[in-house]
Amino acid sequence: MQDHKKITRALLSVTDKEGLEPLAAALARHGAELVSTGGTAAKLREWGHDVKDVSELTGFPEMMDGRVKTLHPKVHGGILGVRNNADHMAAMDEHGIGPIDMVVVNLYAFEKTVMSGADRDTIIENIDIGGPSMVRSAAKNHEDVAIVTDPLDYDAVIGELDAHGGLTQEFRSILAAKAFALTAAYDAAISSWFAFGDQGQAYPDRRALAMHKADELRYGENPHQKAALYIPQAVAPGIAAARQVQGKALSYNNLNDADAAFDLASEFRGGDPAIVIVKHANPCGVAQASSLRQAWQDALECDSVSAFGGIVAMNRTLDGETAEAIAEIFTEVVIAPDADEAAMAALSKKKNLRLLLTGDLPDPARPGQTMKPIAGGILIQDRDNGKVVRDDLKVVTKRAPSEQELADCLFAWTVAKHVKSNAIVYAKDGMTAGIGAGQMNRRDSARIAAIKAGEAAEKYGWDQPKTVGSAVASDAFFPFADGLLSAAEAGATAVIQPGGSIRDDEVIAAADDAGLAMVFTGMRHFRH
Missing domain, CATH: 3.40.140.20 (AICAR transformylase, duplication domain)
Known part of the structure; x- marks a missing residue:
């Protein structure tokens, strides 16, 4: 059976005071001395608890607008001292450092401050220093100290105290793991703001990600894979x-x-x-x-x-x-x-x-980045928020597209942006007529899309597939004329594609011979 280490002194310093009172009451009930700072100490006294100010513990007042209050040997020595290390305990006795057995901390709301649109000076002031320092000290010495950073853990701590009078090593280890994850995420948020928000660096030399688990999934892509x-x-x-x-x-x-x-x-x-x-x-x-x-x-x-x-x-x-x-x-x-x-x-x-x-739809033109893991690394790129409008289109064939063909071209192009490459999309009158996705060559994508359109015509009893008289979009240029000719055979009358092939002239000539209207976008939409 595991030992339940008693809490003789607890240091509480929190930004979010939700749920703190029952925890403080439980600590006091089990004989713990409460030490606190500023607003947290005032709140604890308001709730009727006896509290020792950190300044009384350290012998120094809080100073520099609160920047310096817990950064002191009598705080960190009390947290970091290893209880079964004779040299540590002798040093604590020599310098009058009392042990601190629990630290309850949550950090300045840095991300909330950034999201509020605060100015740079306010953002800088909301970078917590003392809090993360205590969190890391307590987490490092979790053999002797419990570090509580998540208000959602308060009930579990209270339950352990009431049931056993203290906390087990296993529980302290769990709390320490959460604490290190918190400070890592906190520093990631700060470094991201400095890189992206303050310095305008899209791809800084070092990058950290801060995320939290929203859900553990039943499995990954396949049942033998775990996922969250x-x-x-x-x-x-x-x-x-x-x-x-x-x-x-x-x-x-x-x-x-x-x-x-x-x-x-x-x-x-x-x-x-x-x-x-x-x-x-x-x-x-x-x-x-x-x-x-x-x-x-x-x-x-x-x-x-x-x-x-x-x-x-x-x-x-x-x-x-x-x-x-x-x-x-x-x-x-x-x-x-x-x-x-x-x-x-x-x-x-x-x-x-x-x-x-979802409550809303995101702006398709929003900035951002996408990530894809590869063996030994992660590929990061700007998200594909490129958009083509009519003024961007260059007519390259003898025949210019009609207004309806232009509308169908742009609709097909919008859809093709979201189809796995090689992508071919036929569209007519604001609807897709056939979609060919993920083939190793563009000609096969064009053929597959046409086959699907033919099957739909047969199922619904139409006289002809909807690809007849449609516009066709290709997410990248036609390297040869064969893919374009497959689209013409399916009944497409207009084509939208990026252009840029060394055989563009050959493809344009084939479009002219087939009576097609074709426009170039100058933009590619590969999606792998």
Whole structure:
């Protein structure tokens, strides 16, 4: 059975005083002397506790606007002294240093200060020095000292004190691990602000990440892999911060696919109602229409086979009629900024379907970076927030596209940005007509997209596939004319692509011979 080390003296210095009073009461009840600083000491006295000021312990007043108060040997010596080390104990006796058995600290709200838009001087003043120093000292000496940094642990500490009169070595080790993670995350936030916010360095020489675990997932991409969701302190609209209204727990793949769907849906922020259907991180149907219900039908018709078991995202509040239509097929996750009562009632009949409400859509042009692990390192790049508008397009063929063809080109281009390379997207009248994703050559992507369009025409009894008279987008240039000619065979009449191939002249000539209109964007959208 483990020893439960008694707490004879506890130092409490917290910014967030929520839940502190019951902990202080438990410490006092078990005979611990309470030592504190400034506002925390005043609050403890207000609650009726006897408190010794740190200045009384050290013999020095708090000074320099509170910058110096706990940075003293009588504080750190009391924390760091190893109790079973005779030399340490002799030094403590010689210099009148009493042991401190517990430190309860939470740090200045640095990130909250930054997010509030505070000026530089205020941000600097909210870099905690004394707090992290005590946290690290106590965590290092956790054999003898308990370090409590998370208010969520107060109840567990109280429970241990009331049940056993002290804390075990195992419990102190757990608290120490959390403490070191806290100071690491705190320093990461500070270093990130200095690099990005203060110095404007997008890629500093050293980089630290500060995140906390939001959820432990059922498994990773496959059942034999473990996984968890981590999020930064500054939460932005998105899947990680969404409110799950119903359904079973989200898996790694659910979250990954939901993010892909939501990211594409955000491209239509502020536009006509839009629906995105994603399967295995690739869109299999996207549409904009006068109503969300019509957009759903148009998106579904692009590839109803792949839509089975897919993820559905939209750019506006989900209504009951659209929710009922979505519920007619097996759907894993539905994501929307919001949902009305009728929609939630319709989806509630599907107990396993997850409904995520995000509250807003992020700006697709927002800055940011993406990360991808590779063996021995991490690739970091600017997120692909590039956008092409009509004025950016260069007509390179004899025939210029019509207004409708231009609109279809830009819609197809927006979708192609979110399709795994090599990507080919046919679009017509604000909806995808066929999507070819992730092939090793562009010609095969064009053919696969056309095959899917043909299957849809057969299923729904159309006279011809929707690729006939469509615009086709290629996420990168056509290196040869064969991919473009495959698109022409599928019925495409207009093409949008980056250009830039050494065979551009050959491809342009092939487009002219086929009577196609083609525009170059000058921008590529590879997605691997």
